[in-house]
Amino acid sequence: MAPSIGRIVHYYETPTANPLAAIITAVWSMRCVNLAIFNPSGQAMSDPPTSVVLVGEAESPPTGGRFCTWPPRVE
Template identity: 40%
Template sequence: MKPSVGRVVHVPTDPAKNNGADIAPAVITRVWNDDCVNVRVLLDSDAVEWRTSVTYADAFDDDTNRHRWTWPPRV
């Protein structure tokens, strides 16, 4: 899949800012290339979070880098 403005992706997040969850949805607001995008993170709280130049990762396994994104799993 190719990223485009308005698509929803997942990003790792601080559980303390996200009602205990370590993954949050984010909406792509700018596409730099197939791997790098800007996003607005939709936290389960009143916090507002924007991330710029986040890069694609297949998974977040043991990755503490908060500047990553991945596609939501297909169900």
């Protein structure tokens, strides 16, 4: 799936963290995006990281560091 501005992703600060809701705000490549990240109360992170790795559906997440994924499809 190709990233585009405005798409929703799940952001992980670490591989074992719970996901946070995020919106793609810039696309650098198919695997690198900037995000607006929201805490569970809906407040935006004041200084979000840039150049976050976007992990594809068939890829394994990194063993360390932050990343984002597409949310699972729920039917």
